[in-house]
Amino acid sequence: MILSQLVRLAAKNAIIALYPDIAVDDAMVAVNLTKPEFKGHYTVVVFPFVKLLRKKPDVLGKEWGEAILKADAMFTSFEVVSGFLNLTISDDFWTSFLTGHFNDTTFGRFGDTGQRVMVEYSSPNTNKPLHFGHLRNNFLGAAVSEILKEAGNTVIKANLVNDRGIHICKSMIAWKRYGNGATPERTGIKGDHLVGYYYVKFNDAYKAEVAALMAEGMDDKTAEREAPIMKEAQEMLRLWEMGDPEVRHLWQTMNGWVYQGFDVTYNRLGVTFDKMYYESDTYLLGKRIVEEGLAKGLLFKKENGSVWIDLQPDGLDEKLLLRGDGTSVYITQDLGTAKLKYEEFHLDKSVYVIADEQNYHISVLRFILKRLGEPCADGIYHLSYGMVELPTGRMKSREGTVVDADDMIDEMIAMAKAQTEESGKTLGFTEGELSRLYETIGLGALKFYLLRVDPKKKMIFDPKESIDLHGFTATFVQYAHARICSILRKEGLGKEPPAGTFAGYTATLPLEPLEQKMIQLLEQYPGILHEAADEYNPSTVCNYTFGLAQLFNTFYDAHSISKAENEEKKQLRLMMAVMTAMVLRNAFKLLGIAMPDKM
RNA sequence: GGUCCGGUAGCUCAGUUGGAUAGAGCAUCAGCCUUCUAAGCUGGGGGUCAUUGGUUCGAAUCCAAUCCGGAUCACCA
Numbered sequence: 109m110i111l112s113q114l115v116r117l118a119a120k121n122a123i124i125a126l127y128p129d130i131a132v133d134d135a136m137v138a139v140n141l142t143k144p145e146f147k148g149h150y151t152v153v154v155f156p157f158v159k160l161l162r163k164k165p166d167v168l169g170k171e172w173g174e175a176i177l178k179a180d181a182m183f184t185s186f187e188v189v190s191g192f193l194n195l196t197i198s199d200d201f202w203t204s205f206l207t208g209h210f211n212d213t214t215f216g217r218f219g220d221t222g223q224r225v226m227v228e229y230s231s232p233n234t235n236k237p238l239h240f241g242h243l244r245n246n247f248l249g250a251a252v253s254e255i256l257k258e259a260g261n262t263v264i265k266a267n268l269v270n271d272r273g274i275h276i277c278k279s280m281i282a283w284k285r286y287g288n289g290a291t292p293e294r295t296g297i298k299g300d301h302l303v304g305y306y307y308v309k310f311n312d313a314y315k316a317e318v319a320a321l322m323a324e325g326m327d328d329k330t331a332e333r334e335a336p337i338m339k340e341a342q343e344m345l346r347l348w349e350m351g352d353p354e355v356r357h358l359w360q361t362m363n364g365w366v367y368q369g370f371d372v373t374y375n376r377l378g379v380t381f382d383k384m385y386y387e388s389d390t391y392l393l394g395k396r397i398v399e400e401g402l403a404k405g406l407l408f409k410k411e412n413g414s415v416w417i418d419l420q421p422d423g424l425d426e427k428l429l430l431r432g433d434g435t436s437v438y439i440t441q442d443l444g445t446a447k448l449k450y451e452e453f454h455l456d457k458s459v460y461v462i463a464d465e466q467n468y469h470i471s472v473l474r475f476i477l478k479r480l481g482e483p484c485a486d487g488i489y490h491l492s493y494g495m496v497e498l499p500t501g502r503m504k505s506r507e508g509t510v511v512d513a514d515d516m517i518d519e520m521i522a523m524a525k526a527q528t529e530e531s532g533k534t535l536g537f538t539e540g541e542l543s544r545l546y547e548t549i550g551l552g553a554l555k556f557y558l559l560r561v562d563p564k565k566k567m568i569f570d571p572k573e574s575i576d577l578h579g580f581t582a583t584f585v586q587y588a589h590a591r592i593c594s595i596l597r598k599e600g601l602g603k604e605p606p607a608g609t610f611a612g613y614t615a616t617l618p619l620e621p622l623e624q625k626m627i628q629l630l631e632q633y634p635g636i637l638h639e640a641a642d643e644y645n646p647s648t649v650c651n652y653t654f655g656l657a658q659l660f661n662t663f664y665d666a667h668s669i670s671k672a673e674n675e676e677k678k679q680l681r682l683m684m685a686v687m688t689a690m691v692l693r694n695a696f697k698l699l700g701i702a703m704p705d706k707m
Numbered sequence: 708g709g710u711c712c713g714g715u716a717g718c719u720c721a722g723u724u725g726g727a728u729a730g731a732g733c734a735u736c737a738g739c740c741u742u743c744u745a746a747g748c749u750g751g752g753g754g755u756c757a758u759u760g761g762u763u764c765g766a767a768u769c770c771a772a773u774c775c776g777g778a779u780c781a782c783c784a
Contacts, residue, residue, distance in 0.1 A: 135724060143727060153726055155764060165764085191764080192727060233784085273784065414782060423710080424780085431782045438784050467711060468779050494713085495778085531746065549746090561720065565713070566777075573718095577746060579732040580720080587746050595743050639723075651721060654731085665739090665748045685743095707746075 110635050111205075114182070115139050115150045115195065122175035123157065130160060147187055148194030149628060152176075155191050165191035202627040203615035203680070209630075210687040211607055216634045216694065218260035218641075226449055227253045227491075228266045229461035230379065234366040235279045236304035236505050238373055238513035240569060241463070241496040244558045246379045247700065248493055249461040251559055251646035254698040256459075259641035264453055268385040268445060271363055277344040279303050280358055281337060282310035292365050298514065300369030303362055307505070313337050349435070376517055377551070378700055383453075385445060393444025395436055398429045401480045422475050424468075429476070442473050443480075450484035457487040459644065464492040464564065491644050494566030496558075511571050520575065521550035527577055533707065545704055549583055552701040556582035559699055560650040580654050582701050585692055588657035588664075592689040593705040595669055596682075603693075603705070605686060613679040622663045626684050629656055633691050637698075646699055653695045660688050 109117075116139045124132055138153040154169045161168060169188030176195065177183050184198045209215050229249020232238060238246075249265070257263045283290070283306040292299040314337050321331035332338070347355045374380070398415055401407040407417050412432035419427055429440055449458055460470060470490040477485035495502065503510040524546040528534060534542060557575045561567055577583040593603060601609065619627075633652065640648040669685055672678035693703045 138724075138726070140723080140726070146727080151727085153765095155726080158764070190727070270784075275784075412782085428782055433782085435782085437782070463778095464712070465778055466784095469784095471711090492712090497777095527746070533744080533746080565720085568719085576719095576733065581732085581746090583746055584732090587744080591744055591747085598743065635723095647721090651731090658731085661747060662749090664743075668743060670743050707744085 111197070111201075111631050112139060112150070112635060115152075118176050118180050118183070119152045119172070119193075122172055122179055125179070126171060126175050127161060130157075142194050146189060146192075146194050147196065149197045150195045152193040152195065153191070154188070154193055158191070169193040199615065199619045199624070202619060202624055202631075205631055206627050206680070206683050206687065207610065207613060210610070210683040211604060211690075213604065213690065213694070215687075215691065216637045217258050218634075218638075221260040223261045223456045224264070224454055225256050225261045225457040225459060226264045226266050226383075226453055226455050227256065227459045227461065228268055228449075229253075230374075230381070231268045231270065231462070232370065233270045233275060234303070234363045235275045235307045237298070237300035237369060239503055239505065240511040240513060240516055241503060243377075243513050243516070243554070244493060244496050244567070245461055245463070246374075246377060247555050247558050248491065248563055248646065250379050250700050251649075251698060252459065252461065252491060252644050254700065255637065255640050255644075255646060255649065258637060258698055261457075264383055264455075265381045266383045266385060266449070267381040268390075269387065271386050272348065272359075272388040272391065274341060274345050275307070276359065276363070277341045277348065278310040279307040280355075280362055281341045281344055282306035282313065283362065284358070285313070285337070292368065298369045298372065299365030299367070300373070301512075301514070302369075303366050304505070310337065310341070373514060373517075376547075378702075385448075387441055387445075390445045390448060391436060391441040393448055394440035394442065395430065395444070397443050397447060397480060397482070398440060401429075404480075406480055417476055417479065419472065419475050419479075424472060424475065427472055427476070439469065439473060439476070442469075443476060443482075446473065446477060446484050446488065447482055450482075450487070455484070455487055457489060458484065459489045459491050461491045461493070463495050464566075465495065466490075467492055489644070491563065493563040496567045496569055499568060499570050511569065516554065517551065520554045521546050523574055524549035524553070524577070524583075528707070537706070545707060548702040548704050549577070549586065549707065552582035552586060552696075553577055555699060555701050556585075556650060559646045560654075562647050563645060582696075585653045585657040585696065586701075586704055586707060588660050589689050589692050589703050590705060590707040591664060592660070592685045595685060596689075597705075599670060599682065601682070601686070603686075603689060610679050610683055613676065613683070615676070615680070617674075617676055620667065622659075622666055623680065623684065626659060626663055626688065629659055630684075630687055630691060633695070649695050649699060653692055653699075656688060656692060660685075 116137055119139060120132060120134070120137045123137070136156040138156065140151050140153070142148040142151045152172065154165045154172065157168060158165050166188050169191065173186035173188060173193050173195070177186060182198055182201050183195050185196045187194045227249055230242070230246050232242065253263045253265045286309055287306065290302065292302055295302060314335055317335040317337055318328070318331045321334060322328060326334065344355055348359060398407065402409065402415060407415055407429060409415055413434065414428060414432040415430040416426050416428055419425060427439070428437060430436060446458065449455060462470065467490065470488070474485055474488045477488070497503070498509070498511070528546065528549070537545065553575050560580065596603060636648055636652040640646060667681065669678065669681040672681055696703050
């Protein structure tokens with residue numbers, strides 16, 4: 109059990125022992141970390157019981173503190189300050205904790221929950237390359253998956269590729285018109301970028317055609333409908349749905365280019381998937397569900413043959429599920445995919461990592477599945493995250509105002525290189541080690557930057573300002589880790605010294621305040637993981653690793669480890685250092701960020 | 708207009724089921740490398756927690772109203 113729970117339990121038991129007649133519910137026993145300006149480690153708030161027992165806060169606090177102390181040797185003293193009962197934990201607790209866990213590589217990992225969780229993320233469209241906003245999605249999905257795994261769940265990472273639809277046809281039409289047979293090989297352009305170029309090209313041509321028609325006196329709505337290039341795209345979509353061999357061939361070819369490009373990017377990002385879904389395979393599945401719902405009378409048909417669900421009882425509107433011509437809409441395929449996922453993997457929970465602009469869409473999806481009596485409805489969780497915006501507003505791929513993911517990665521790595529060279533820290537590295545280091549630092553900084561903010565908040569990124577490598581960054585945490593590794597190297601120890609290494613350690617001296625704080629913060633890691641998993645929130649882990657690295661740096665400055673005052677302190681501090689490095693490393697692994705031993 | 712989300716230092720953000728004098732980073736100013744990696748450490752300045760009212764021993768946190776910003780409400784995806 110983690111310490112905060114132990115304290116809470118001790119406090120609860122003590123108050124029950126003192127006053128057996130009152131009803132104590134858990135919410136009344138408020139336990140917090142003691143503020144640094146007071147003596148003690150954990151604080152119990154006395155107020156909730158003051159009125160109930162009609163006692164003065166200080167009197168009750170004293171009784172309560174004495175009872176806690178008497179019951180458990182873990183506590184050595186207490187102080188009551190204006191209604192707050194501050195408890196001090198014994199040095200013995202801290203040192204036993206450290207000796208018991210410093211080399212426990214599974215520290216923080218939970219037991220198997222038996223839960224099967226799918227996390228769907230990334231889910232790109234195949235008409236354009238990934239941009240900065242997609243990076244947030246990918247990093248979030250990957251990190252949340254790893255955090256949920258660490259929390260004892262079986263996790264299936266899924267990617268649902270939007271590989272069909274009018275947007276793909278737009279790129280295809282533009283390529284046919286303007287491409288002159290261009291391929292990634294012939295042009296030397298990465299496949300996803302090449303296809304994305306024609307998507308932008310389509311929109312330019314479309315705008316020009318609309319403008320031309322309007323110049324001839326057509327009104328804007330009609331012009332937008334009548335522009336030849338748009339009609340061509342719609343015709344191509346129709347042919348695609350009919351399975352026209354030529355269209356299908358071009359579609360496969362161009363999607364193939366995009367996948368090659370994506371693979372390169374995913375590889376650099378270190379993002380992987382256990383299961384790929386393609387909308388071209390799943391887009392028809394929802395129709396059957398809709399037809400069944402219709403047969404059961406849960407849905408209704410309008411005169412033109414379109415099928416609807418009435419969600420007004422749930423506080424929403426009527427929602428279209430099938431068009432008048434019988435073709436499916438966006439939500440239709442989602443119904444099918446949700447059911448498919450559930451049946452294929454027997455999921456307890458299905459997480460969708462999707463931007464908050466689709467909040468309504470996902471809640472509609474859940475309501476529909478619920479109404480249709482599909483069991484997969486209950487497990488749906490929308491991990492809704494805020495969009496990444498530019499100072500000028502949203503990125504628009506149609507207009508080409510995006511920060512490209514590949515460019516961003518290159519820039520970050522170049523910056524890591526420049527700063528490493530500038531600080532003259534390249535000595536003793538081989539060329540290969542250096543380029544790996546630059547990737548580690550550059551990509552780490554990028555991931556941390558996007559993960560450190562609460563997912564639900566939108567972010568504004570100014571491309572003119574580079575992402576910092578100082579302060580609240582991955583680099584800061586990596587640096588603390590590298591420093592520890594350097595100490596361990598000089599002491600002839602590996603990163604994970606075998607169990608017997610500090611067997612000779614016996615605690616006899618009192619802990620320095622910073623020693624105690626370090627151990628206390630290390631002890632909090634499992635609780636942090638729990639919180640991150642509970643809330644699907646990797647930023648909790650970012651904040652924690654930064655705090656731990658920061659405290660270590662303070663410690664490092666204040667106390668020497670290798671030249672400690674005596675052997676006992678040296679052993680203690682080495683164990684602390686080993687454990688700190690391990691926790692930082694494990695936490696960063698969950699975030700998908702590599703940890704250098706040297707930098 | 709309906710629904711939902713956000714508003715905390717100049718900027719970017721933390722702030723646990725309501726708890727003590729609201730914290731970091733960046734920027735700025737002043738210090739610290741003959742001592743385990745200065746990508747670091749120490750300290751200063753910087754706040755009407757959007758506003759108003761309510762709930763109570765106690766509110767950045769809960770409730771209501773208002774203001775500001777955003778998203779969404781398609782036979783688009």
